[in-house]
Amino acid sequence: MNNRYSRQLLYSNIGQSGQDQLAEKTVLIVGVGALGSLSSEMLTRAGVKKLILIDRDFVELTNLQRQTLYTELDAKDKVPKAIAAKERLEQINSQVELEVHVAHADGHLLESLAEKADLILDGTDNFETRMLINDVAYKIGKPWIYAACVEASYSSAAFIPGETPCFRCLTPLLPTSSLTCDTAGIISPAVHMAVSHQVTTALKILTGQLGAQYYLHIGNIWDHDHMKADISKMTEASCPTCQLKEFPELNRLESDxxxxxxxxxxxxxxxxxxxxxxxxxxxxxxxxxxxxxxxxxxxxxxxxxxxxxxxxxxxxxxxxxxxxxxxxxxxxx
Known part of the structure; x- marks a missing residue:
């Protein structure tokens, strides 16, 4: 098969029907650092119709150990990550449409971009933005997929409005730590594990095959540990996002x-x-x-x-x- 997607077409869970669906889908990726650079590359190679990328930061030398799209020249020139990502992704697959925003992901911008997407992927590194993504997704009824990693640990879960509890409901269960990549470090395989779960779930959602497989995946690649928890019955009855529809993060006045x-x-x-x-x-x-x-x-x-x-x-x-x-x-x- 002389087709760039031939090996994906041969995979029975995607095939021609799944590939045709991918070619009609738009994905919003919030943050193109370690997580977002890898997920955007995977989806570009998989043949989605369009990616919308938003990131407020620029490439630095310390990024290169794990952020797969960027080069030393990008770091030397301090190119914004969204711009550098677009340039590299265009070289990988010129058929994929790319829309980039060098901007802070506030509620207004996120909501306007999410309206154009079929799915939202979390590429962020902070709890506050994830809570904002969660409010946006549940307000407008768009699925989103969380991913996180630090040291050798990783986690990921999909949140589907009307079908699953939301991210806010799961906060007591999610890994909590004051550790970050900048304080505790990270190894690249942990990023790849988090994104592998995230993008696999994305492919399922985009081809209509997720079904009722709603799990939180948590693991430590250094220790070769992995577990999954069924989240389908963890909805909080008084959740202000998915139950009361108050969307507190969207209504919060952002600090300057x-x-x-x-x-x-x-x-x-x-x-x-x-x-x-x-x-x-x-x-x-x-x-x-x-x-x-x-x-x-x-x-x-x-x-x-x-x-x-x-x-x-x-x-x-x-x-x-x-x-x-x-x-x-x-x-x-």
């Missing part, structure tokens, strides 16, 4: 500053800090800066600051939200 999980970095969002405003302020203060096609980079005291044109700033070596706001006030009034 937010700490990144496990990092000495703060994200600040202030729409008045446009590219023009930032450049004029830095020039007036005689602060040297470097401009790329994607952002402005400069140093202020002991902080390295990345400023995007939409008023979003990443402040490195800042651990306090108050310090981040102080820097903004000192520089921009």
């Amino acid at each position: 500053a937010m700490k990144f999980c496990g990092r000495d970095m703060i994200q600040v969002i202030n729409q008045r800090l446009t590219e023009t405003v930032v450049k004029e302020t830095l020039e007036q203060a005689h602060i040297a800066y470097k401009q790329t096609p994607y952002f402005i980079e400069f140093n202020y005291n002991d902080s390295r600051i990345i400023s995007f044109s939409n008023g979003r700033m990443l402040m490195h070596n800042v651990v306090s939200l108050n310090k981040a706001r102080t820097i903004v006030n000192q520089l921009f009034g």
Whole structure:
């Protein structure tokens, strides 16, 4: 069979019918770091119709150990991950449509993007964004698949509005730890295990074959441990997301500053800090800066600051939200 999908077509659980369905599906991937870069590559190779990618970060050298789409040149040029992912995925499969957003995944943007998708994949690294994805998915009735990994551990589960409990219902059962990739490290096989479960489940959903197989998968690849828990009967009667339909994360007023999980970095969002405003302020203060096609980079005291044109700033070596706001006030009034 001289067909790029020939080996997938030969697999009886997909075949021509499943491949035809994949070719009509759109998947939203929230975050294209370790999880999202690998899941986007797998789905691109599998032949979905379209991928929508959203990520707020740029490629760094420390990403390359586990984030499979990126290169040393991407890290050297500090290319936004969504842009670098698009460039690489286009080289893998030019038939797949790619829509990318270099942006913070707030509720409004997530909801507008999810409306266009058949499925949402979690590629994030923090609990708060997953809770927001959960609210968006259950508000508009779209399935989503959670995945997480740290050290050698991994976990994944699918959440289907109207059929399964939601992510919020399962929070007492989900692995809880203050450990992150930046504090405890991670090995690449743990990423691959989490994404293998996630993308396999995605293929089942996209081809209409998930059925009633609703499990939370948890494992540790270093110890070769794996378990699955049936989640089908774990719905919380008073859950504000899937039962009361209150969607608290969507209705929560987002702070203008937010700490990144496990990092000495703060994200600040202030729409008045446009590219023009930032450049004029830095020039007036005689602060040297470097401009790329994607952002402005400069140093202020002991902080390295990345400023995007939409008023979003990443402040490195800042651990306090108050310090981040102080820097903004000192520089921009």
